[in-house]
Amino acid sequence: MSPLTDATFAKLEALVDAGNFFTDAESLAHCTIDGCAPRAALHANTVEQVVEVVRFAAAENLAVVPYGTFQQMGLGAPPARYDIALRIGLHRVLSYDPRDLTLSVEAGIQLNFLNRQLREQRQFLPLDSHFGGFATIGGILATNSSGPLRHAFGTARDFLLGLEFVTGEGVRTKSGGRVVKSVAGYDIHKLMIGSLGTLGIITSANFRTFPLPPVTATYLVRFATLDDALAFRSAMAASPLQPRALDILSPEAARLLNSLAPSGAREFSEEEILQIMEQESKARRERGEPETFGMTFRSPAPGFSEKEWTVLVGTGGNEQVVERHRRELEPMAHAARATAFAQARPQHPLFARIGEDDCMEWSYVRTFPSVAFHLKPAAAVMKINVLPGQFSEFVKAAGEIAARHELASAALLRAAGVVYFALVPSSPGEGAQKHLAQACNQIFAAAQRAGGSPVIEFCPAALKREVGVWGPSRGDLALMRNLKNEFDPRGILSPGRFYGGI
Amino acid sequence: MDPNIIRELQEFLGKQSVLSAREDLMMYEYDGSIEVARPDVVVFPRTTQDVVRIVQLANRHQVPITGRGAGTGLSGGALARQGGILIVFSRMNKIIEIDLDNQGAVVQPGVVNLDITRAVEQAGYFFAPDPSSQKSCTIGGNVAENAGGPHTLLYGITTNHVTGLEVVLPSGEVLRVGGKTMDTPGYDLTGLLVGSEGTLAIVTEVxxxxxRLPEATKTLLAIYETVDDATETVAEITARAITPAACEFMDGWTLRVVEAWVHAGYPLDSAAVLLIEVDGLRESVEAQAAEIIDVCKLNHAREVRVAxxxxxxxxxxxxxxxxxxxVGRVSPSYYVQDGVIPRTKLPATLRKIDAIGKKYGFEIGNIFHAGDGxxxxxxxxxxxxxxxYERAVAAAGEIMAHCIVVGGSITGEHGVGFEKSELMPLMFTEADLEAMLRVRHAMNPAGLLNPGKIFPFGKGCGEVRVKPFPVTSSTPL
Structure with a gap:
């Protein structure tokens, strides 16, 4: 590792605003990824600063990892080199035309904050992340995050119209446009989605927005077996009904989520909740932990069944549409042998204002992958894209693999075709990690047999040394490497973090 | 073209799969646009392996390759601008697999768009992207251009309905990108390739x-005395965040021309009509239709008919x-454009188009997807x-410039091709075009795939300059 000279540090510091350059141990610890700390942490507050820092880094061959709130930085392999942590402190809504339902925002804006503004026009953006609405737009795009609403709305690629980014050579570039339909030029903005900051640093993005439904209702349906729950899913898919979201929780996943609520929980008032949030936020800051969502104050406990499978069905539309769903879902559920069917209690108004969740159960479920890891830091949480028709076979195979390796497992199935699968060692230690690594590799193979693609989203840093989190590489890797070389010829943007070691 | 090349092609494809006589080549020198370019040889592969061999041969002889489906494109995408080999996919037209359980299908590029829907509609499904030419256009072409159509307002465009591709790279290598599910880890190569207009890879499987077919559909025809009233209606429908399945505008002039031929029952004495369709659940369709009719009446619709x-x-x-x-029956030639603007700018833009028409002395008809601008x-x-001809091109240029000035795009669905390549700098800076050229360089370094498309002619930038290759017996541009 070449030494960063004082002169280099001084030049870097001059590229950002005063007070936005950090080399102290505490700040660098804050930006650590899997045990790797950068040599400097910088906050860029303008696009020009992002450009200057990247240009300088390219010239000096310094590796740069961009971030927003730093919450999602665990995704991917550890960086092969890590000199500069660059916070993209760009927060503005650049333009919003509610009458055209189009929007342009800077990448550092947090989803919650943005949705709050869109709400004023009765609109929203159906993006989501495992950390709820605290993630930034740039972070959500760079990690291709999604949540329960992908069922009805698809993912970012389905409503991103264009974006601006800074290449690995520090060139400001844009792709796509700002209107709802354009096919001019290559869809480079699609390449940027999920690219983990390896092709360029996203500085702003353009989206189409969607109307908030006048009425929403969520149903919690319980089944004794996964196959029964899946029969319900199939029945819905074959019907004209159009749920907004459809998630299936295993009993073990339910147990994990239930454990989040404080014991002896009671109803809190809005002031109490705000106070608790502020206290927790302060405590985190004092411990030098990143700002994150606070889950511990939520109450009452979701009370998911820990013996049965729970299906959450989100519906929305005008009153007649919602009523139609309620009328037809219940008999459909019972035909699939549901053991219980109930409407979820509407959300506390405070949280309804912050997020779009109409009930508190969604708030828990949408963050399951990160929460599982938060509660079980020795676990591996995988995301596997599997066709719904293959859900049953795959989840059973994965469960068997876990059991054979003495690992507990918890699953969340998202009907759009995603399984989040947590593998939890019952006891820590070398042996457990070996088992975990073996199980992960076997699940990768099972996923491929099911025609799916697996990724480990959360796991202990030590595991990443034994298992490639991106799973086995495919034939398209060479092409991806070529593209990487075109956008980042010096290889300074998040090197080594991505699929295939890119 | 070198007769050895033709002979080699005949050897591995069979004589019935190769056309080289001048009168045959002339059949393939045009598409739905006003451009013309003749290939040097036309080939009809049946398998991916055929395509591989064609590409390998092209590499050996450094000859350009262009792909073609049904040739209905409107931007010159399927024309061999620099001659060479034209690969026509009409014989790769099999539906390989239909998986209704998982709502997917695997097809060869020569399958006609509407045929995909026909194969699954009895079971209650359809393929949503519906270009107006869907009875003849092919899915390969749809993928190349990222085709739209009237129903894409609600359902999205081709890229929203393609999860994976098999392609032949310019190197001759066969590659699979994406798969049956969305979100394959790594860069979204499928998303990059859809809409790349045949300049990055040749698609051999989609x-x-x-x-799911909607439960209910309601089709409305709103009739207006002025163009303004119709465009204001569209702006208001959009502003109320109503998303019809389709919202099409036709002005009075076009309407009369169409009615003379089709006899659809269009009113001959109106200034404009809106053809609006809503679909989905019964309850949603009723409510949407009612609100749309309200908006039409608020904007002085003379009548709103419900089919x-x-x-x-x-x-x-x-x-x-x-x-x-x-329209083609009425005028010896017409020039169709494909600009996009924000819906809020619709009324002003149509007035602008009218003024431009008057300035240059042209009748300009308007028939378009008003719902997405x-x-x-x-x-x-x-x-x-x-x-x-020159004045038509000048008028078109002014219309395009206006679209860009109000924040729109030079092409909503037809593609850039070579018809609009010179307009790209209106929308993209040097740096933006450079990024695209680098993508093309990463994938098509010798520049043999569909050259002369998308980028302004002669555009290069230092080390990624496209190598000039011999122009053969193509029609001069």
Missing amino acids: TVKLT KDAKERDLLWKGRKNAFGA NLHPIILFDPRDHGQ
């Missing part, structure tokens, strides 16, 4: 998503989908009068 049965609906759509054909002004001109 994995598509199928959509009472499938027959009436089909007739209304037949008129819309055959409109350009109808995708304009299709039709400039009618007599190609025998060179002055008219």
Whole structure:
């Protein structure tokens, strides 16, 4: 590792605003990824600063990892080199035309904050992340995050119209446009989605927005077996009904989520909740932990069944549409042998204002992958894209693999075709990690047999040394490497973090 | 073209799969646009392996390759601008697999768009992207251009319905990108390739998503005395965040031309109509239709007709989908554009188009996807009068410039091709075009795939300059 000279540090510091350059141990610890700390942490507050820092880094061959709130930085392999942590402190809504339902925002804006503004026009953006609405737009795009609403709305690629980014050579570039339909030029903005900051640093993005439904209702349906729950899913898919979201929780996943609520929980008032949030936020800051969502104050406990499978069905539309769903879902559920069917209690108004969740159960479920890891830091949480028709076979195979390796497992199935699968060692230690690594590799193979693609989203840093989190590489890797070389010829943007070691 | 090349092609494809006589080549020198370019040889592969061999041969002889489906494209995408080999996919037209359980299908590129829907509609599904030419256009072409259509307002465009591809790279290597599910880890190569207009890879297989047919559909025809009232209606529908399944505008002039041929029941004395369709659950359709009718009336619609049965609906759509054909009967030549603008700018833009028409002395018809702001002004001109042609191009340029100034795009669905390549700098900076050229360099370094498309002619930038290759016996541009 070449030494960063004082002169280099001084030049870097001059590229950002005063007070936005950090080399102290505490700040660098804050930006650590899997045990790797950068040599400097910088906050860029303008696009020009992002450009200057990247240009300088390219010239000096310094590796740069961009971030927003730093919450999602665990995704991917550890960086092969890590000199500069660059916070993209760009927060503005650049333009919003509610009458055209189009929007342009800077990448550092947090989803919650943005949705709050869109709400004023009765609109929203159906993006989501495992950390709820605290993630930034740039972070959500760079990690291709999604949540329960992908069922009805698809993912970012389905409503991103264009974006601006800074290449690995520090060139400001844009792709796509700002209107709802354009096919001019290559869809480079699609390449940027999920690219983990390896092709360029996203500085702003353009989206189409969607109307908030006048009425929403969520149903919690319980089944004794996964196959029964899946029969319900199939029945819905074959019907004209159009749920907004459809998630299936295993009993073990339910147990994990239930454990989040404080014991002896009671109803809190809005002031109490705000106070608790502020206290927790302060405590985190004092411990030098990143700002994150606070889950511990939520109450009452979701009370998911820990013996049965729970299906959450989100519906929305005008009153007649919602009523139609309620009328037809219940008999459909019972035909699939549901053991219980109930409407979820509407959300506390405070949280309804912050997020779009109409009930508190969604708030828990949408963050399951990160929460599982938060509660079980020795676990591996995988995301596997599997066709719904293959859900049953795959989840059973994965469960068997876990059991054979003495690992507990918890699953969340998202009907759009995603399984989040947590593998939890019952006891820590070398042996457990070996088992975990073996199980992960076997699940990768099972996923491929099911025609799916697996990724480990959360796991202990030590595991990443034994298992490639991106799973086995495919034939398209060479092409991806070529593209990487075109956008980042010096290889300074998040090197080594991505699929295939890119 | 070197007769050895033709002979080699005949050897591995068979003589019936190779056309080289001049009168045969002339059949492939045009598409739906006003451009013309003759290939040096036309080939009809049946398998991916055939395509591989064609590409390998092209590499050996450094000859350009262009792909073609049905040749209905409107931007010159399927024309061999620099001669060479034209690969026509009409014989790769099998539906390989249909998986209704998982709402997907795997098809060869030569499959006709509507045939995908026909194969699954009995079971209650359809393939959503519905270009007006869907009875003849092919899925390979749809993928190349990222095709749209009237129903894409609600359902999305081709890229939203393609999860994976098998392609042949310019190197001759066969590659699979994406798969049956979305979100394959790594860069979204499928998303990059859809809409790349055949300049990055040759598509030999497409994995598509199928959509459930809606439970209910309601088709409305709103009739107006002024263009302004119709465009204001569209702006207001959008502003109320109503998303119809389709919202098409036809002005009075186009309407009369279409009615003379199709007899769809369009009113001959109106200034404009809106053909609006809503679909989905019954309850949603009723509510949307009611609100839309309200908005039409608030904007002085003379009448709003509701199609009472499938027959009436089909007739209304037949008129819309055959409109350009109808116009073709009236004018020796017409120039269709494809600009996009924000819906809020619709009324002002149509007034602007009217003014531009008057300035240059042209009748400009407007029949387009008003719901997503995708304009299709039709400039009618007599190609025998060179002055008219030049003025048509100038008028088109002004319309395009206006679209960009109000924050829109130069192409909503037809693609850039070579018809609009010179307009790219209106939308993209040098740096933006450089990024695209680098993508092309990463994938098509020798520049043999569909050269002369998308990028302004002669555009290069130092080390990624496209190597000039011999232009053979193509028609001069």
